[in-house]
Amino acid sequence: MTDTIIAITLLWIFVVIYSVAASFDFGAGFWSMIYLNREKTKATQIANRYLSPSWEVVNVFIVLIVVALVTFFPGATYTLASLLLVPGCLVVLLILIRSTFMVFSHLIYKYDKMLSIVSGVTGILVPALLISVLPVTQGGLSRTINGVEYLDWGLFLTSPHVYSFIGLAISSTLYLSSLLLADYSFVAGEKQAFAVYRRDAVLLGPITLLAALVTVLTMQIEAKWLYDRILDYLPWLIASAVCFFISYISLMLPQDRRYFGIHLPRIAVIVATTQYLLASYAYGAARLPYIVYPQVTIESSFTHPDTFHALFICYMVGFAILVPGFIYFWRLFMRDEQYVRQK
Amino acid sequence: MTRAIFGTTMAFHIIFATMGVGLPLMILLVELLFWRTRDRDYEIMAKRWTKAQAILLGVAIPSGTIAGVQLSLLWPGFMEIVGKVISLPFQIEIFAFFVEALFMSIYVYAAHRLSRNMRLLSLFMVLLGATASAILITNVHAFEGTPTGFRMVDGQIVDVDPWKAFFNPSFFVTAGHVTVSAYMTGAFIVAGVAAWKMLRAEKGSRVYLYHQKALLTGLIVGGTFSLLTALNGHESAQLLHKYQPEKLAAAEGLFETQAYAPLAIGGFTDPETKEVKYAIEIPWALSFLAANRFDEVVVGLDDFPKELWPPLYVHTLFNGMVIIGSLLIFVGFIGFAWKKLLKRSQFPRWVLWVFVASGPLALLGIEFGWIFACTGRQPWVVYRVMKTVDAATQAAGISTLFWIFLSVYVFFAIVTLLVFRSYFGRHPLELDPPEQPKVDGGTA
Ligand code: HDD
Ligand code: HEM
Ligand code: HEM
Numbered sequence: 001m002t003d004t005i006i007a008i009t010l011l012w013i014f015v016v017i018y019s020v021a022a023s024f025d026f027g028a029g030f031w032s033m034i035y036l037n038r039e040k041t042k043a044t045q046i047a048n049r050y051l052s053p054s055w056e057v058v059n060v061f062i063v064l065i066v067v068a069l070v071t072f073f074p075g076a077t078y079t080l081a082s083l084l085l086v087p088g089c090l091v092v093l094l095i096l097i098r099s100t101f102m103v104f105s106h107l108i109y110k111y112d113k114m115l116s117i118v119s120g121v122t123g124i125l126v127p128a129l130l131i132s133v134l135p136v137t138q139g140g141l142s143r144t145i146n147g148v149e150y151l152d153w154g155l156f157l158t159s160p161h162v163y164s165f166i167g168l169a170i171s172s173t174l175y176l177s178s179l180l181l182a183d184y185s186f187v188a189g190e191k192q193a194f195a196v197y198r199r200d201a202v203l204l205g206p207i208t209l210l211a212a213l214v215t216v217l218t219m220q221i222e223a224k225w226l227y228d229r230i231l232d233y234l235p236w237l238i239a240s241a242v243c244f245f246i247s248y249i250s251l252m253l254p255q256d257r258r259y260f261g262i263h264l265p266r267i268a269v270i271v272a273t274t275q276y277l278l279a280s281y282a283y284g285a286a287r288l289p290y291i292v293y294p295q296v297t298i299e300s301s302f303t304h305p306d307t308f309h310a311l312f313i314c315y316m317v318g319f320a321i322l323v324p325g326f327i328y329f330w331r332l333f334m335r336d337e338q339y340v341r342q343k
Numbered sequence: 344m345t346r347a348i349f350g351t352t353m354a355f356h357i358i359f360a361t362m363g364v365g366l367p368l369m370i371l372l373v374e375l376l377f378w379r380t381r382d383r384d385y386e387i388m389a390k391r392w393t394k395a396q397a398i399l400l401g402v403a404i405p406s407g408t409i410a411g412v413q414l415s416l417l418w419p420g421f422m423e424i425v426g427k428v429i430s431l432p433f434q435i436e437i438f439a440f441f442v443e444a445l446f447m448s449i450y451v452y453a454a455h456r457l458s459r460n461m462r463l464l465s466l467f468m469v470l471l472g473a474t475a476s477a478i479l480i481t482n483v484h485a486f487e488g489t490p491t492g493f494r495m496v497d498g499q500i501v502d503v504d505p506w507k508a509f510f511n512p513s514f515f516v517t518a519g520h521v522t523v524s525a526y527m528t529g530a531f532i533v534a535g536v537a538a539w540k541m542l543r544a545e546k547g548s549r550v551y552l553y554h555q556k557a558l559l560t561g562l563i564v565g566g567t568f569s570l571l572t573a574l575n576g577h578e579s580a581q582l583l584h585k586y587q588p589e590k591l592a593a594a595e596g597l598f599e600t601q602a603y604a605p606l607a608i609g610g611f612t613d614p615e616t617k618e619v620k621y622a623i624e625i626p627w628a629l630s631f632l633a634a635n636r637f638d639e640v641v642v643g644l645d646d647f648p649k650e651l652w653p654p655l656y657v658h659t660l661f662n663g664m665v666i667i668g669s670l671l672i673f674v675g676f677i678g679f680a681w682k683k684l685l686k687r688s689q690f691p692r693w694v695l696w697v698f699v700a701s702g703p704l705a706l707l708g709i710e711f712g713w714i715f716a717c718t719g720r721q722p723w724v725v726y727r728v729m730k731t732v733d734a735a736t737q738a739a740g741i742s743t744l745f746w747i748f749l750s751v752y753v754f755f756a757i758v759t760l761l762v763f764r765s766y767f768g769r770h771p772l773e774l775d776p777p778e779q780p781k782v783d784g785g786t787a
Binding site: 053054056057059060062063064066067068069070071072073074075077078080081082084085086088089091092093095096097098099100102103104303304306307310311314315318321322325326328329332333 | 397400401402404405406407408409412413415416417419420422423424425426427428430431433434435436437438441442444445446449451452453456500503505506741744747748751755758759
């Protein structure tokens with residue numbers, strides 16, 4: 001593997017971790033808002049119990065991605081900055097509103113409903129806007145004036161491909177998070193909350209699948225080059241679809257059974273995550289080597305090799321030190337019965 | 344315009360970030376005090392300050408995220424150098440963020456399930472993470488002033504040595520200055536709030552005594568760190584003398600290169616007459632400040648072409664910071680002397696008012712210091728390597744964005760204040776609470 005491939009692989013890993021973690025995070029915020037007025041089912045409490053300790057950690061990942069992108073591929077910043085100035089600024093503003101209001105809603109009882117509604121809605125807009133990075137960097141939506149590339153808003157707002165990506169992002173966020181929360185409430189022994197989240201997941205599953213199909217179809221029209229390449233990875237896509245069906249079926253089965261010592265809702269979460277891993281591998285690999293199609297590639301924008309080596313060593317050392325921290329965190333909040341059940 | 348956006352973002356972030364670095368130190372200290380003295384007041388302080396920290400982080404983290412993203416979006420030219428040369432601190436900072444975020448959640452949401460040592464350890468990790476993130480980001484700032492570890496040849500970056508860039512000459516002094524000034528600010532904020540509460544409490548009551556304990560802790564810590572800040576600030580000034588002479592000259596309004604240079608305090612620099620109007624001059628002091636000797640030759644602005652001069656109002660900013668610093672050393676000392684040397688049990692009201700002012704003053708000092716450091720470097724973004732104009736994005740529509748961001752910041756500043764008032768108003772200080780600890784759930 002060359003340095004550039006290692007770098008883009010690392011970056012890809014960060015992006016995938018973030019997209020799954022952020023789906024859980026933003027989705028949970030959304031559900032916590034939806035079920036605000038249904039106090040009996042505890043659906044909101046379950047969502048909040050998951051959210052409270054985790055949002056800060058998830059947020060660090062987006063910073064990690066920006067930093068990794070800029071430090072590994074500094075040559076791409078100029079183009080990316082002018083293409084993504086407005087969407088990027090909007091995303092961070094939404095994140096500010098969302099996180100702050102979420103923290104505040106736990107503290108201020110008088111306005112907690114209003115605050116959770118704002119944070120739930122902005123939270124779901126974040127993935128919708130974030131994903132627009134993908135179609136924008138696939139090319140075809142920009143205009144060049146005086147040698148500077150701009151996002152062409154006319155093209156952007158009328159592109160079916162953009163909308164199908166947005167639909168995919170929102171439905172996936174909700175699907176993944178309802179799966180996770182179903183599992184979480186199952187562990188917590190909250191039957192009603194579990195039923196609610198399972199029903200949501202059952203509803204959303206087919207919608208996500210549909211959105212994914214539409215995205216591939218619109219890609220054929222708007223980003224033909226990528227469509228042709230992604231077909232080379234058809235086996236991955238098929239495997240991903242198979243995963244979808246496995247996790248969906250495991251939702252349907254009677255839930256008190258266990259396979260391989262794991263309870264079924266957990267299996268659904270794990271297999272669905274695998275589904276997204278496979279699909280994003282196919283997408284990512286098909287895109288290589290372009291960061292922004294067609295002018296910025298991973299080679300043309302790569303950092304200085306010495307800097308890359310120093311960075312790489314730091315990542316390895318840093319994660320080696322951090323992993324125990326993550327494990328400790330996970331045991332305290334995801335596995336600890338006392339915390340999850342919380343009498 | 345790009346500068347205006349980024350400047351406001353930073354000015355906003357820095358308020359929350361600095362307190363986010365300073366407050367964990369205070370929380371750790373009162374936890375330690377609690378375990379030593381077994382005085383439950385300290386435990387209550389730790390609890391209440393942790394809530395405050397949680398509110399602050401709710402703003403500090405997303406506003407920092409904005410800062411980071413904006414840095415890439417608004418200054419792509421600068422980020423290209425950053426990416427190739429000085430990316431290490433940015434990257435290591437991420438780990439500092441992780442450490443802080445992980446352990447902050449653990450301390451806030453699991454404190455009642457932790458043993459004493461784990462509690463102290465997680466607080467310590469929060470402090471470590473916050474301090475490290477401040478030090479690392481400051482490293483990038485230090486690099487901008489004293490860039491090393493690469494050469495520019497025909498616009499190309501060559502001979503990159505990332506570790507040399509990391510340990511650039513002003514790293515240690517600058518990072519030290521930021522760290523101690525943040526600790527000092529956290530302490531004075533605590534002291535200021537406590538003094539405010541004392542003014543409103545009945546003299547000698549339980550509540551009064553509780554706040555007095557907080558006040559004294561804040562003053563002693565704040566006083567100590569303000570002394571360190573000043574000592575270290577002196578070193579920062581000497582670094583400027585060595586590496587960025589025009590910045591020091593602008594800070595002092597010195598035009599003519601001379602030995603036995605005077606120090607000008609106050610006043611406004613007038614570029615026409617080349618003097619600092621209405622200022623008090625202390626002969627020889629600037630030479631001493633710059634190199635610890637009176638016959639040191641200090642370079643004046645006249646030695647530089649006018650288009651490379653930093654804006655001259657930085658003199659006022661610099662003065663503001665130094666005056667606040669000196670004042671706060673004094674404030675810390677009064678508090679200490681009153682209690683321990685004069686053995687008085689109560690402060691007169693006007694002294695309390697002085698203490699109330701110390702918190703906002705410290706924050707003001709931070710703002711002055713940063714704006715001085717950033718604008719004093721102008722027109723360079725990386726000193727003598729890249730001009731600010733060349734670093735900026737070419738994208739259009741920036742001014743709309745500026746107004747949007749500005750209004751959002753103002754809005755959030757107000758909302759945050761309201762949240763503080765509302766939360767602490769609804770949870771008034773309950774001394775000697777029932778023994779059974781409240782289980783803090785996710786919705787607490
Ligand atoms: C309340 C905060 C505070 C206080 C009381 C002081 N400082 Fe400061 N100063 C800062 C907060 C600060 C800062 C915000 O942390 C800065 C901005 C950039 C930096 O590195 O630290 C800074 C920068 C800064 C610089 C510029 C460094 C550069 O441009 O790279 C100098 C020369 C000094 N300081 C000197 C002093 C002196 C002589 C002080 C005497 C009392 C002093 N500071 C008090
Ligand atoms: C420690 C990290 C910091 C870094 C790496 C940094 C970097 C920069 C950069 C790249 C610019 C744009 C180019 C320029 O105008 O020089 C800038 C400008 C600016 N920064 Fe900083 N900055 C830092 C901290 C701060 C803080 C904490 C403040 C807060 C008060 C601040 C205030 C400003 C202002 C006001 C400008 C606009 C300057 C002008 O245009 O005159 N900076 N900084
Ligand atoms: C000396 C100045 C600064 C100090 C003391 C400081 C300190 C902090 C602290 C304590 C946090 C909270 C960290 C956490 O809990 O995770 C934070 C967040 C952050 N800061 Fe700053 N910061 C400074 C300047 C900057 C600058 C110039 C940038 C941008 C380039 C920046 C980018 C960030 C980011 C991206 C976050 C969010 C991290 C997260 O997601 O957790 N900071 N900062």
